[in-house]
Amino acid sequence: MKALVIGCGIGGPAIAMALREVGVDAEIFEAYGASADGVGAFLNVASNGLDALRALDAHREVLRAGIPTPDLVMWSGTGKRLGAVSNGLALDDGTVSHTILRADLHRIVRDEAVRRGITISYGRRMVSFEDTGDRVTARFEDGGEATGDLLIAADGVHSRTRRLLDPTAPEPRYAGLYSGGGIVRDQDFTGEPGVYHLVFGKRAFFGYTVAESGETWWFANLPRELGDVPADWRPVLAEAFEPDANFSADLVRRAELGPMLPIHDLPPLPTWHRGRVLLTGDAAHATSPSSGQGASLAIEDAVVLARCLRDAGDHRAAFRLFESERRDRVERVVAYARTISNSKAAGPVARVFRDALMPYFLKRSASQESLAWMYRHQVSL
Template identity: 35%
Template sequence: MSIPSRSSTATSSVGRVAIIGGGIGGLTAAIALRQRGIDAHVFEAASALGTAGAGLWISPNAMQLLQRLDLAGAVIAAGVPLGRAEVHDAERGLLQRLDFSDASQRFGVPTVAILRHRLHAILAARLPNDRLHVGAPCVSVTTTHGVRAHLADGRTIDADLLVGADGLRSVVREYVSPGVAPRYSGQTSVRGVASLALPPSLAGVSREIWAPGRRFGFSAVAPGEVYWFATFDAPPGIAEPPAESAHHLHALFDRFPPPVSDLIETTDDARLVRTDLHDLPRLATWHRGRVALLGDASHATTPNLGQGAAQAIEDAWVLADRLARSVSVEAALREYEAIRKPKARFVVDRSWQVGRLAHLSNPVGRAVRNLALRCTPASVARRQLDRVYVLDY
């Protein structure tokens, strides 16, 4: 199929845009493009949008962009604004407290905890039904006769620009930067949503608890619903039946402080999601000709900074903005990379470091880490957050 030409109101040099991948980044890119009068179609491999994953935190850098897209209010209403984040040692107690209210006041938007499928629904509702194509997995990309995506059912999609927002195992990336393999962190995760009301002391709090080789984090995402994750050292590729995963979690975290055991206990085993944690080596380029990458397809990160979705949203905004402003698609893609690469690389590198730090097993290393976190001044923590939260576009 050939995507219809762009609206006559568009001022961009790009006409037909095909986005491969209907995740948060792909949907946000389509919304941002439409805001600028550029039409885009989204092609998602799954048979339905937003069926995977559990919960996530949307930080102020992403919330500022959702506000520009007139989506921030809906996201806040569907989630829980967070007032602070805490890091605890399982044995030694509180190590660090981060005040989110300060960032909320300075940037005009909160950090929001939300279920992934609710965010997907908010984004999808902003796009016409005929711009979302599900059950449409892309198997390859060619550029012999323009830009063309080949779908698994034999259809071909012709476009002026193809955007690969198809995640860690991106098919589109294989065209842009062939042979790049994800890097396994040595850690796997199990995520769930518990049917539990947290005590008032934990309202609006995101808490992580660290122990040798494992950690546990949680926050409320709605009244009576708590998103949680458990991360632990493990070989890659291990598949466990849900009941066995739950049993394993109880064994790993039974000595963690409340409400960890209750969260595991009140979660439906069948809804547990296990994911090995990977990131990507740095790519030399995020585009080739008129094929570009976005989000995890270009800079997948481990989730230790809670920035995966936020960085994809930043990509989507900058890509759409550059396409609307630049004299050519090629110039827009060069500018997009130049703007986005530095922060994306910082997030990937810093997230990897935090993952290693959180799982330290050596007692001396843990003691040094704990002391460093306790002694970090609030002003230093604020500067570190601002390196991610501040937008310069």
């Protein structure tokens, strides 16, 4: 059996590696070139995502390149410490969530897929597919095509496959926030390693952590109308953080800045698969980054899909089983992240309530058992 995997982001290589484990050949087709830049962009690989990578025996490099970030400390924009919670639950062997540059995570999973003999074709944007019942053919912008037994979409939140599969599928929803990050390389700024500080500022949300190298990695979520893009984000961000009683504005001024991107998530989709075609990762269930789970869910999908293909009688049964195992979980994460994103874009009145009530909620969830469903979830082949 051969699968065409569309998209070589985080999920695509994980899918190809997982399919190999169960004897399904996979080739990856990526719209862009092989470079994985993205200055300042980093993400949280939650403990459940690391566990899913471990199921593929592909976790070691990620642990090496990332920084352990087991703790979150929340602050109000007025400088009040609202409380602390864990950034996910530790696995049985003590592994905790890691923060990693997105470019590093991307490079590591791609390189590992290539090392295992998987072919990745770059510059191949899929524009359409045809499912003839016994085979499926993907057509590319360059005029070429490829045929296989399955087409697995890992083409991200703005998935072309999703639109082709179901033209009535809901569109991604703008979460009301632009998000981006930066790195401050001066070593004179210090902080406790392993702690993510999150600041519910007056006008915008700020998060930062200090890497062992002494670099400070930060991100900002700025409430803003979609399409309202300034020529230069730095003064806009610096002004947004100016009223806050911490050093966010200073870090913004001193950083090497990455791009600011609008945040989207996806409402529940009526259709995840049809015939020989299946949606996975952000294409099926994009969550706003507030959950810190998008990459982890895409990797979990890979493991579960491979097991379903191995255990179910045929691809139809496998896709049905995949959806039944994944849908409730991923939709719960999307809903959870949406609540958090809304609190970041709170108006003045909601902000007062948020800052007053948050210490109570944080205390209640300090054990994190209330989030065990998210972080303790385990997938296996």
